[in-house]
Amino acid sequence: MEFQDGFPDYETLAQHNDEAGVGVRKKLMNVFWLLLAITLVEVAIGWFWHDIKASSGLSQTWLIVSFIMFTLLKAGYIVMTFMHLGDENKMMRWMILGPYFLFAVYLIYMTTVTEGMYSGQKGHRDLLYPITKEAPAATPAHHE
């Protein structure tokens, strides 16, 4: 292998001709319609949730899980197609996604499993933010 002194011209690597552009645009528009459809489904589920819940008996967990799945699906399409990460090489993909997921998963772990379990107790809230909806049962003693 001959040693190459200069790096390739990466700025122009992604360039393509007019014929190839037709296919690329078609793919992009398909992703757009998909994202739009998912958003409409999300809004529809949010709008009719009480009816769905009443008639099918599904729990709130189903709603949360399905919304998170829809969101991750949309995010995947945006990152892989619109941001062209799917077109980058494998090493580049892992370099971007790996560190992010490492920290994001650790952050979620901290708030749901470790730190989040013992931070603050319910009784402390009223002292910090003395506001209620109902008339309070007892008026705290105050100094004349």
Added chain:
Amino acid sequence: MSSHAVAKPQGWGGGTSPLGTSHGKLFMWFFLISDALTFTALLVALGFFRHKFAEEWPVSTQVFTHFPFTHAHLPLIYVGWMTFDLILSSVTMVLAVEAGHRNDHKKVLLWMALTILGGAIFVGSQVWEWWIFIEGSADGAMRWQLIDGQWVEQVFHGANLKYNEYSVTPHYANFFFCVTGFHGFHVFSGVVINIVAFTMAYLGVFKRRGHYEFIEKVGLYWHFVDLVWVFVFTFFYLL
């Protein structure tokens, strides 16, 4: 060693770039990772406070029910419209990038202009939503508040950082201002960067340079803004 032990070209062996991408794009990605972690922290904190104040937390679909020029009760429709607008501007952005890959000067200008328009509409929509949220309803909400040791009955209208009519905890309004404000400022700066890119394209800077990579880098930032909104839409408005 036998004769077949000729070294195959390896990514890390020198002479090639293992990531196969330009410096500008790579560093835009690095910036986006750090920014994504900031938003992740904000949204995880939102989830944490929601869980802690589960009883007091209002249902967002019952808070954001307004739509301009009508008094009808339309939950989610306005936020849905904002999502649609941002996805649409994302498409025009990616079409500008695609036109740049073909060195199609006119199409780049057209799609960039539409992207700026979409972004400006989004920022305007968010301003309207903040206005409605801060103004609140005419009736407001009745609250008992502890002032100098006495419980006093008061009516709260709209929202500020201390009180809001939607919930007894200030965290609801605080997270609304913090999360959507942080995102909104990203959209605003994205529009400014898009205007810079449009102007440079208009002046023919990229034509002379021979490639439209700048548009691609700006596009990465703009898509990131859309990406964050997808999560804000779910975790603040839908759930």
